Amino acid sequence: MSPSNRSSPSDPAARIHDLRELLHRANRAYYTDADPIMPDAEFDRLLAELADLEAAHPELADPNSPTQRVGGEPIEGFETRAHTVPMLSIDNTFDEPDLRAWHARLVKAVGGDGSLFEAQESGGAGPVLLADAKIDGVAVSLRYEGGKLVQALTRGDGAAGDDISANVRAIRAVPLTLDSKGGPTPEVLEVRGEIFMPLAEFERINAERDEAELEAFMNPRNATAGTLKQLDPRVVAQRRLGFVAHGRGEVSGAHAAGFAGSHSAFLKALKGLGVPVSPALAHSPDIDEIVRAIEGFASARHARPYATDGVVVRVDDWALQNQLGVRSKSPRWAIAYKYPAERKTTVLREVQHQVGKTGKITPRAVMEPVILAGTKVSHATLHNYGQIRKKDIRIGDTIEVEKAGEIIPYVVGVVAAKRPKGAEAIVPPAECPICAGPVEIDPPEGDPAQGGDPEQETTRRCVNPECPAQMREKLIWFAGRKQMDIDGLGEKTIDLIRAGGIPLDAFADVYALARHRDALLGLERMGETSVENLLRGIEASKARPLARVLGSLGIRHIGSSNAKLLARRFRTLDDLLAASEEDLTAIEGFGPVRAHTLHEYLQSEAGRHTFGLLAGAGLAMPNPDYREVGATIDSPFAGKKIVLTGTLEHFERTALAEVLESLGAKVSGSVSKNTDLVIAGEKAGSKLAKAAELGVEVWDEARLIAALPAEHRPG
Ligand SMILES: [Zn+2]
Numbered sequence: 060m061s062p063s064n065r066s067s068p069s070d071p072a073a074r075i076h077d078l079r080e081l082l083h084r085a086n087r088a089y090y091t092d093a094d095p096i097m098p099d100a101e102f103d104r105l106l107a108e109l110a111d112l113e114a115a116h117p118e119l120a121d122p123n124s125p126t127q128r129v130g131g132e133p134i135e136g137f138e139t140r141a142h143t144v145p146m147l148s149i150d151n152t153f154d155e156p157d158l159r160a161w162h163a164r165l166v167k168a169v170g171g172d173g174s175l176f177e178a179q180e181s182g183g184a185g186p187v188l189l190a191d192a193k194i195d196g197v198a199v200s201l202r203y204e205g206g207k208l209v210q211a212l213t214r215g216d217g218a219a220g221d222d223i224s225a226n227v228r229a230i231r232a233v234p235l236t237l238d239s240k241g242g243p244t245p246e247v248l249e250v251r252g253e254i255f256m257p258l259a260e261f262e263r264i265n266a267e268r269d270e271a272e273l274e275a276f277m278n279p280r281n282a283t284a285g286t287l288k289q290l291d292p293r294v295v296a297q298r299r300l301g302f303v304a305h306g307r308g309e310v311s312g313a314h315a316a317g318f319a320g321s322h323s324a325f326l327k328a329l330k331g332l333g334v335p336v337s338p339a340l341a342h343s344p345d346i347d348e349i350v351r352a353i354e355g356f357a358s359a360r361h362a363r364p365y366a367t368d369g370v371v372v373r374v375d376d377w378a379l380q381n382q383l384g385v386r387s388k389s390p391r392w393a394i395a396y397k398y399p400a401e402r403k404t405t406v407l408r409e410v411q412h413q414v415g416k417t418g419k420i421t422p423r424a425v426m427e428p429v430i431l432a433g434t435k436v437s438h439a440t441l442h443n444y445g446q447i448r449k450k451d452i453r454i455g456d457t458i459e460v461e462k463a464g465e466i467i468p469y470v471v472g473v474v475a476a477k478r479p480k481g482a483e484a485i486v487p488p489a490e491c492p493i494c495a496g497p498v499e500i501d502p503p504e505g506d507p508a509q510g511g512d513p514e515q516e517t518t519r520r521c522v523n524p525e526c527p528a529q530m531r532e533k534l535i536w537f538a539g540r541k542q543m544d545i546d547g548l549g550e551k552t553i554d555l556i557r558a559g560g561i562p563l564d565a566f567a568d569v570y571a572l573a574r575h576r577d578a579l580l581g582l583e584r585m586g587e588t589s590v591e592n593l594l595r596g597i598e599a600s601k602a603r604p605l606a607r608v609l610g611s612l613g614i615r616h617i618g619s620s621n622a623k624l625l626a627r628r629f630r631t632l633d634d635l636l637a638a639s640e641e642d643l644t645a646i647e648g649f650g651p652v653r654a655h656t657l658h659e660y661l662q663s664e665a666g667r668h669t670f671g672l673l674a675g676a677g678l679a680m681p682n683p684d685y686r687e688v689g690a691t692i693d694s695p696f697a698g699k700k701i702v703l704t705g706t707l708e709h710f711e712r713t714a715l716a717e718v719l720e721s722l723g724a725k726v727s728g729s730v731s732k733n734t735d736l737v738i739a740g741e742k743a744g745s746k747l748a749k750a751a752e753l754g755v756e757v758w759d760e761a762r763l764i765a766a767l768p769a770e771h772r773p774g
Contacts, residue, residue, distance in 0.1 A: 071116050075124075078109040082125040083236060083333075090232035090301065091335040100720050123207050123235040128228055128296055136290070137221035143309040146200055146214045146251065147388060149371060149395045155350060158372070161394045162188075162346045168391070169379055186374045189322055190341040190352050191305065192360065193369040193395055195280045196255030197287055199227065200308050206237040206244040206332075213287070217388060226287050229296040230254065234333045241331030246312025250334055252304035256283045257365050260299045270618040271653075274517060277469075279366045301365060303337040304329050321375045340370060353396050360398075361432065369397035402461040404474060405429040407454055410441065410485050412492040416532035416613045418521040420488060420498070422447060424458070424470050432462045439468040444487040445516035453482040487519060496523025524665055530564055531557070533613040537566055541619060542611035543603050545569070546596030547589060555582055566612065567672030569597055605632060605682040612669065614660050616653045624649065626684035632670060636661055681770050683721035695766050697723030699735040702750075705743030707760050709773035718771050730755060738763050 082105060088096040097105075110126045113119060121127075152158055166185040200220065202210040211227035212220035227233055233254075237244050256264075256279040264282060265275045276282035286298050307325060310318050318328055326336040341352035353370045360367045373393035374380050383392040409425040422441040429436060439460045441447055450472045452458065457477035462468050490498055501518040521529065531553065538548040548569070556563045559582045561575045572579065572594065579590045603611075610622030617625070628646050629635040638661070643654035660666045674680075701724045703712050710718075715738075716726040730737060730749040737750040737757045750757050764772055 071112050072119055075109065075112050075116065075119050078105055078112070079121070079124055082106060082109065083234070083238075086125070086231045087234065087238065087333045091234075091330065091333055098720070098726070101725055125235070127235070128231060128292075137223060137288075139215065139219050140210070140212055140222050141219045142200060142212060142215075142217070143202075143249065146198070146212075146217050146220065146308065147385060147390055148214070148217065149393045150389045151369075151395050151397050153397055153399055155353075158350065158353075158394065158396055159346060162349075165374065165383065165392070168383055185344050185346065186376060186379050187321075187342065187344045188346070188349050188372055189339055189375045190349050190370050190372045191337045191339050192356065192363070192367045193371050193397070194253045194255050194303060194337065195278070195366040195368045196253040196301075197280065197283050199223070199252060199254050199287075199302075201227065201233065201250045201252070202308070203237055203244070203248045203250065205246060206239060208233065208235045223287050225292045226289060226295045227254070229292040230300045230302060231296075232300060232302040232335055238331070238333035241333060242328065243314040243317060244332060245310050245315040245318050247309050247315070248318070249308030249310065250304045250329060251306035251308055252302055252334075254283055254287065255279060255301050255303075255365050256286070257299065257301055259364060264298060267618060267620065270616055270621075302335055304334050305337060305371065319377060321377055322373060322380075323375050342375070357398060369395050371395050401432040402459055402471065403429045403431055404457055404459050407452065407456050407458045407470070410454060412488050414491060414493050414521055414526065414528035414532070416529055416536050417615060418491075418523075418526060418529050420492070420519045420521060422485065422487075424460075426458065426460065429460065431460065431468055436460070436462075436468045439470050441470050443517050444485075444519060445514050447485050447487075448516070449514045453478065453484055455479050455482040487516075491521035491523060491526055491528070493528035494521065494523050494526040496521050496526050498522070527564065529613075534563065534566070534569070536613055537611045538569070538600075539611075543600040543607060545593075545600045547593035548596060552585075552589075552593065555584065565672065566669060567676050570601070570673075570676035570678075572597060601676070601678050602681070603678070604684065605680040606684050608632075608673065608678060608680050609635075614666075615656050617657060621649070621653070623684055626682050627686050630682060630685045632674070632680055636667075636670065683718050683771065694722040694768065699724045700733055701726050701736045701738060702728070702730050702734050702746060703738050703740075704746040705740030707738075707740035709760065709764065718767070722768070722771075 082102065085095070085097050085102055085105075088094050106125060109124070113124065113126055152161065162185065169186060198214045200212045200214070201208060202212075208228065209224075210222065211224045211233075212222055214220050228235060237248070258279060261276065261279040261282055268275055276285060282298075283300060286295055286300060289295055304326065306322075307318075318325060323339065323342060326339075330336050340356055341349050343349060349372055353372075356367075356370055371393060372395075373390075374383065380390065380392040383390070385391060406427045407424055408427065411423045411425060413421050413423055415421060422444060424439045424441050426437055426439060441452065450470075452470065452473050455478075457474040459471040459474065460468050461471050488498065490496065499520045499522050500516055501520070502515055523529075534553050535550050537543055538545040538553070553563065556572070556579070559578065561572070561578050561582075562568050563572070576590065576594070579585055579593070580587065604626065606619070606622045606626035608622075609617060609625055610619040624646055625635060629638065638658070640654055640658040643649060643658055644651050646654070696719050701719055703715060703726065707715065719726050727734070730746050730753065732753050732755075734750070734753070734755045737746065737755055738760070739747050739750075739757055740760055747757065749755075758766075
């Protein structure tokens, strides 16, 4: 039996207790130990079960229940509260001589006291130093009383900060309750650290904002700050922010003594309590070793899943820290070595006007190539035409480019003194640069007195639905890995096919390519193998579930996450097409604007035409995501822990796992005595042997197909 099923449903108090513990443990495993113990879908399901139980038993409510992370009501604003211990900032340095000078001052300041030095076992070189990555996020102070999170404050001016408790509670990386198995917890424990946005999440949110036609966040730090300033904690809960501890505030009361000593011991103790901490890059009394660690991390940092902008070096020993003391705003015992800003100057050669899949026209700078953050760049974003006017950027100008949060190079501004004679103004296209179709500008241009300030322009869009530039982008999106996942149909192939005169101007045209086999073979660089591969990929994509199809069409506001919400609510495409605007508005997380735009599209002639052609092309659109409201899952797989192994003839393993999970199973990677069922395909190896050894039931593919509901059987 799986650990989630230990307690009986007849004892709600015990079940609630077990679920809370299990979900806390899952969060810890994910964020602190980086070793997840359950898939996201399982987490969501258990969380929903807990929420139902808590709703039925309000007497068992607990503000630290994992359900409270998502249930917070919108707040009016943030109150300012004083820090019990000032929240200092750390001095910055940008070069090695400065760092060494800081170290020399340290040695001089504490060197007079031989006893302290001996305690350091440092061999006389100086105090033991600890170096760790400086994450580019937002600093926060978390206050735990009796092991429970009671308050979260921003740094503010160091003396007082904003109370962002409601938002921080929504962040799964922050433990609401400290893990008492990690040792006794001080009565009062203030943990200071950084809330940050992982790069993958940053990209996901920007893609979502693009879909919703909102301005993209500049970098992960801005995105984090923007998220923490949200008045609605539910928005915070949807964004997967991370947290790492890097310091302490007040530590007092019973058991506080066990937390004194050194920074490294403090971090170790925190980790034991379930708080994520950053691993040390170096721990040494030798400044040369610290410098080497900083040099080594300069390139290694680009591989981390979050943005870092330097290394913090601090004296490890707390007694020495106290002896060194603080200046007005920063401690003498710590310094932040920051890598030089990734900003260069170069010359703007040209501006390209790119048309995206929603028709949005984006200016892109073509520059003299320049090395930025270790890579050669010759393109940068200019964001929008309002920005170009505001910054008065002209072709031929010397411009400054920067990599924002290590990601997208963008044009910061111009070096006015270097403007050549005849520098050319950048003219925003008055019509679509590809199809010459009409352009819509937001906010509208016009008389500044009427509020039509051209510097305020944020979006310029080609509104011709037949625009081939949009169609090209839409097809690239449609065939992409996260959408219809069509093997062999990448950007280059799409261009090749279109240039070769084979019709590819609509999604349904993809499915007509099989009829143009000879023409495809006649294309340059398309041999027999690649054509076969392409046609096979297209055929396989006909089985993609409804959610994937909906998320692939480039419908305004409908990307993968919103498509999933729709598939959850409507069993079939026809049900969705029959939905009223009110039905769509009622979907949680949808809202009237999205519902209106979507309804308009679904009812439009173009929309009907597209769906008709796709269904006619043979897309089955199965819908494993559909959930009947309040229904329990009735399937032979419900509640079973299943392991898949070997090669299956009719299923791709990930897709099958999704189907089984939608039928209530839990799919895991390894066979144990808790496994209920192993499904074995061809060439199953050690997992099959293990199953036999443990006496676990084994099914072959035929037996699986027989047990699957008809809509999930291979076609
Ligand atoms: Zn156009």
